[in-house]
Amino acid sequence: MKNFIKKTMHYLRAIWAENMKEWRIELTYKADFIRGMIDPLVYAMPYLLYGIALVGGRTSQTLNNLVGTDDLITFVTLGYIFVGFLNMALWAMGFSLRKEQYWGTLESVFASPVPRWVFALGMALHSTLHQGLMIFLQIIVINLIFKLTISPSGILPSLVVVGLMLIALYGFGMMIASLTLILKQGWLVSEALSGIMMIITPIAYPLAVLPVFLKKAAMFLPTTYGVMTVRHFLIGEQMSFSVGTAFIRLTVLGIFWVGVGVLIFELIDRKTRRTGTIGHY
Amino acid sequence: MNLKNNLTVIWAEFKKSVKIWISYPIMLVFWAIAPFMWVLPFIFQGKALVGGLSSNAFKELTGSPHYLPFVLIGAMVSTYIFSGLWGVGNSLREETYWGTLEYIIVSPTNPIVVLLGKTLAEFVYATVNVTMQAIIATIFLGLNLTISKILPVLLIVLLLVIGFYGFAIAFAGFTLLIKEAHGWVHTLEWVFYLFSPIRYPVEISPLTKTLSALIPLTYALVAIRAIILLNKNVLHLQQTILILMIMDIFLLIIGYFTFRYLERKTKQAGTLAQY
Numbered sequence: 001m002k003n004f005i006k007k008t009m010h011y012l013r014a015i016w017a018e019n020m021k022e023w024r025i026e027l028t029y030k031a032d033f034i035r036g037m038i039d040p041l042v043y044a045m046p047y048l049l050y051g052i053a054l055v056g057g058r059t060s061q062t063l064n065n066l067v068g069t070d071d072l073i074t075f076v077t078l079g080y081i082f083v084g085f086l087n088m089a090l091w092a093m094g095f096s097l098r099k100e101q102y103w104g105t106l107e108s109v110f111a112s113p114v115p116r117w118v119f120a121l122g123m124a125l126h127s128t129l130h131q132g133l134m135i136f137l138q139i140i141v142i143n144l145i146f147k148l149t150i151s152p153s154g155i156l157p158s159l160v161v162v163g164l165m166l167i168a169l170y171g172f173g174m175m176i177a178s179l180t181l182i183l184k185q186g187w188l189v190s191e192a193l194s195g196i197m198m199i200i201t202p203i204a205y206p207l208a209v210l211p212v213f214l215k216k217a218a219m220f221l222p223t224t225y226g227v228m229t230v231r232h233f234l235i236g237e238q239m240s241f242s243v244g245t246a247f248i249r250l251t252v253l254g255i256f257w258v259g260v261g262v263l264i265f266e267l268i269d270r271k272t273r274r275t276g277t278i279g280h281y
Numbered sequence: 282m283n284l285k286n287n288l289t290v291i292w293a294e295f296k297k298s299v300k301i302w303i304s305y306p307i308m309l310v311f312w313a314i315a316p317f318m319w320v321l322p323f324i325f326q327g328k329a330l331v332g333g334l335s336s337n338a339f340k341e342l343t344g345s346p347h348y349l350p351f352v353l354i355g356a357m358v359s360t361y362i363f364s365g366l367w368g369v370g371n372s373l374r375e376e377t378y379w380g381t382l383e384y385i386i387v388s389p390t391n392p393i394v395v396l397l398g399k400t401l402a403e404f405v406y407a408t409v410n411v412t413m414q415a416i417i418a419t420i421f422l423g424l425n426l427t428i429s430k431i432l433p434v435l436l437i438v439l440l441l442v443i444g445f446y447g448f449a450i451a452f453a454g455f456t457l458l459i460k461e462a463h464g465w466v467h468t469l470e471w472v473f474y475l476f477s478p479i480r481y482p483v484e485i486s487p488l489t490k491t492l493s494a495l496i497p498l499t500y501a502l503v504a505i506r507a508i509i510l511l512n513k514n515v516l517h518l519q520q521t522i523l524i525l526m527i528m529d530i531f532l533l534i535i536g537y538f539t540f541r542y543l544e545r546k547t548k549q550a551g552t553l554a555q556y
Contacts (some may be wrong), residue, residue: 042474042475054327198319
């Protein structure tokens with residue numbers, strides 16, 4: 001027992017150290033850090049302004065018929081928050097190993113006396129905190145400009161949904177991160193996956209407007225359940241599945257994606273060490 | 282160096298860029314398709330908000346009720362801007378990564394001539410991408426592009442890119458000085474997405490409308506959409522063409538002198554080889 005506690009503490013320290021290292025590096029480039037914070041806000045604005053241009057205001061009767069809420073600004077803003085989570089998995093976590101390669105520190109990190117998953121958890125912790133801060137700022141600014149209307153009682157269950165969804169995204173991020181070890185210039189994979197997931201996830205529109213095959217594909221993504229259930233709690237979006245179903249499916253997807261992520265991470269890690277290509281640029 | 286030598290350098294730089302592209306054929310396919318992936322969410326959003334492919338509110342702002350061709354044209358024309366920004370503006374930074382920047386700068390060639398080669402290559406690359414996008418948009422998304430519209434559109438595109446490449450050359454000089462310009466390129470992307478009508482009509486807000494007037498892309502997009510969507514004759518767009526020409530002259534001159542100044546400053550500071 002004593003040994004277990006000691007080991008756990010040792011791992012927790014490593015996770016924290018990995019998180020702090022990332023913060024230190026990011027805060028060294030202050031201008032870039034500030035720009036990164038404003039990023040999601042600027043990318044969300046065209047969606048909001050485009051929506052207003054289409055309907056001539058902030059309410060849409062068609063949207064109301066589809067999901068039971070007519071406020072397009074709140075609908076799109078809540079949806080756009082999930083782009084941040086997608087970016088976290090695809091870019092922040094997905095590129096963490098590649099970044100270590102750029103800095104020439106990947107071999108040192110991998111040679112340290114902790115399992116690889118500890119390193120992965122460290123980068124997941126940092127990505128979550130960073131993304132959380134960005135999303136917080138995004139909501140504050142958009143709320144100041146457009147005055148969002150949400151149900152405060154839905155905030156707590158929404159956080160639980162986001163937590164469940166994040167578990168699945170961590171698995172996804174681990175898979176992408178390990179893929180960059182064999183693909184090297186893996187940004188193309190992230191860019192392509194990001195484009196596809198941005199289309200399939202009902203961010204700025206409800207699932208109902210997607211073609212049938214895309215609707216079916218959306219059912220395999222944790223972000224679909226995340227965004228719809230959160231909007232259900234906060235603005236009363238009508239869903240084609242119950243809240244209970246959403247929780248069950250998110251749990252299953254979490255187990256599935258973490259399993260896939262860890263498996264692929266382990267396989268690629270072993271392969272790159274055996275073939276001696278881990279240090280290849 | 283005389284004109285013939287300069288043309289040889291431009292051609293060599295062009296061939297080098299083409300060889301690099303050919304090494305990554307998947308990139309060409311990717312960039313032909315990627316802008317559509319960015320456009321699709323806007324199409325689905327439109328369907329969710331107005332129930333069809335046209336909107337009266339949109340017509341009041343743009344003159345055309347059809348939002349689908351609006352966003353398609355925005356995506357295609359902006360390909361030139363973003364390829365120029367990354368391919369020309371960030372090109373000297375790439376030479377740093379490859380370890381070849383010092384050779385270029387110390388060679389008896391004017392770096393501006395090398396940048397002209399890169400600019401020409403980037404223009405051809407963007408044109409190949411946009412042509413593939415236009416074919417896909419015409420066949421699968423019903424964009425109405427006829428030969429009579431293509432020629433005036435090409436004229437506007439040329440006027441847009443001439444000035445923009447002037448700006449990109451100045452930006453290339455900026456990367457010599459500050460080195461890691463990745464974040465700055467993203468910042469410029471924001472400016473274009475938010476303050477020019479790539480994805481939405483800027484007339485929606487007085488602030489975006491006023492700021493968009495400072496960006497050449499705004500004039501080009503308005504003119505191209507007028508030709509394609511409103512069937513306007515290019516002769517009716519004289520004022521827009523004049524504005525673009527004035528901006529071109531201004532940006533080319535500013536671009537040239539800014540680059541020379543920043544190149545000199547970097548050499549004097551002795552930081553050219555720094556990473």
